[in-house]
Every structure is written in C-alpha cells, then in structure tokens.
Amino acid sequence: MLEDEPVLRQELEEFLAELGYAPLCVSTLQAFHQQFDPGRHRLAVIDLGLPDGSGLDLIRHLRTAADPVGIIVFSARNTSADTIQGLEIGADHYLGKGVDLDMLAATLGALARRLQLGTQAAPPDAAAWVLDLGPRVLHAPGAPTVPLSQQDAVVLACLMRKDGENISRREIVEALGADYLAYDQRRLDSQMLRLRRRVASFSGIALPVKTVRNSGYCFYAEARVRG
Known part of the structure; x- marks a missing residue:
C-alpha cells in the first residue's frame, strides 16, 4: 500500500x-x-x-x-x-x-x-469447508481460499468444530478471550457481517453460517478444522 x-x-x-x-x-x-x-x-x-x-x-x-x-x-x-x-x-x-x-x-x-490469488487445493479430507489454523485460511469448496484475521479464525473454529450445532454468543465471546458480561454484542454482529462479506468477496460463495435468534450462530455445512 x-x-x-x-x-x-x-x-x-x-x-x-x-x-x-x-x-x-x-x-x-x-x-x-x-x-x-x-x-x-x-x-x-x-x-x-x-x-x-x-x-x-x-x-x-x-x-x-x-x-x-x-x-x-x-x-x-x-x-x-x-x-x-x-x-x-x-x-x-x-x-x-x-x-x-x-x-x-x-x-x-x-x-x-x-486474479485467482490464494487459490489452493483444499486438503484431501475436505468434503466441504476446511479451516486451516496454521496459515489462517478458509478453504471453500471449489473456490479460492480465504485469508483470515486471527479473530475471524477463532470465531470460525468455534463454529466449525461443532458444525450443525447452535453455538451461543457467550461461547464465541469467551473463545475470543473477552468477558461476556462486559462485551458489546454489537462488536460480534459487526465481525460476523465483515466475515460474511470477506468470504463472499474472496470465494464468490456465501458463508454457511446462520444467525440463531436470541442465541448465537450455527455453521450448517459439513466442516473440518485443521491445526
């Protein structure tokens, strides 16, 4: 820059x-x-x-x-x-x-x-979405990989390790190392919005995360976490 x-x-x-x-x-x-x-x-x-x-x-x-x-x-x-x-x-x-x-x-x-930057072959066991914590990248199925910030990697790991389950806001906030009672919930909402935009802009497909009303979030596709 x-x-x-x-x-x-x-x-x-x-x-x-x-x-x-x-x-x-x-x-x-x-x-x-x-x-x-x-x-x-x-x-x-x-x-x-x-x-x-x-x-x-x-x-x-x-x-x-x-x-x-x-x-x-x-x-x-x-x-x-x-x-x-x-x-x-x-x-x-x-x-x-x-x-x-x-x-x-x-x-x-x-x-x-x-420009197909970051396009890499997904790991062999990737049936769908794979999060690599070492290089901090998200492999989207059939699409370019998505580089992640540390916070985004932590949030996705929290969700993808329990794919198909509803993960509470408290669990996500505590995984980020923050005090849930003092945490501004709007920060988490903003981070999830930016993460969805980032994945869509890099991979061209939507991040399979749904908001669970008055609870938290759910990663609803098959997922793997490596590292």
Whole structure:
C-alpha cells in the first residue's frame, strides 16, 4: 500500500491486517520501488498525490513492466476525469478516499478472486469447508481460499468444530478471550457481517453460517478444522 498521510496509512494498515492481509505500507514512490517484489506482492493500493511524484507514473511503470499486480487507486482525486484517467493508464479499480472501507475490502476481495490469488487445493479430507489454523485460511469448496484475521479464525473454529450445532454468543465471546458480561454484542454482529462479506468477496460463495435468534450462530455445512 502506498499512502503518504501517516494517520490514514496506519488506519489502512490495521484495517487490512484485520482482514487477513499482510500489508506492506510505504509513503513514497522511492520506498515502493525499493520494497516492491512482484513475486510476493500481487495487490497494490496506490495514492496519487505523493511527496516525490505521481502515483499515475507508478501505475504506468507497473503496466509497462508487465508486473502481474492488481492495482486499486485510493485517492482524494475522485472526479470522473480522474477516474477515467486512472483506469485508462492501467488501474483495475478507482476508489475515492471518502468511500466506506467495506467497499475497499470488497474491491480487494473481488480483484483477488479475479486474479485467482490464494487459490489452493483444499486438503484431501475436505468434503466441504476446511479451516486451516496454521496459515489462517478458509478453504471453500471449489473456490479460492480465504485469508483470515486471527479473530475471524477463532470465531470460525468455534463454529466449525461443532458444525450443525447452535453455538451461543457467550461461547464465541469467551473463545475470543473477552468477558461476556462486559462485551458489546454489537462488536460480534459487526465481525460476523465483515466475515460474511470477506468470504463472499474472496470465494464468490456465501458463508454457511446462520444467525440463531436470541442465541448465537450455527455453521450448517459439513466442516473440518485443521491445526
């Protein structure tokens, strides 16, 4: 990620890490060129107004070099003319900085799915959904794998170890290491919403988790947990 504003850069770094990415965040074109590795870095979120040049020049360079990287412009320059210019130069998507971060997450997921990033063969015993706790990935049946944050992996492990059963909110909250009586239940609801969006954006299929009214959640498909 290339963003020169320190507060926003930190916010985006924490947001992307929470989604399960391992973001490399830099503030200048020079730092980007020094640290970018096309063999490892397959998605790039690029600001345009930078202290040592224009992000448009970087996008043009990446496309000229034929680096197989998905590019999302994330810029305060968000007029129609700016958007058209960015897309014509080679960006895959163009988002204004006022957009909700969930839109950025969905756009990254859709781009990763289109580029088939993270597509791996599921473990041999995967009849359906498989959670690998070591690398923190979720194998969806017949679809790309989904990288997970630590919290998402904990929640899914709690649900998938007892697939087909109703798991109470208390059990999930305590698995997260929190005090159930002091825990804001809206946090769990928000996390489940983000998790569903993340799985759908990466894999293209819905996470088989249903909300059990006044109780908790249930993972209703066949599941395996490894690690």
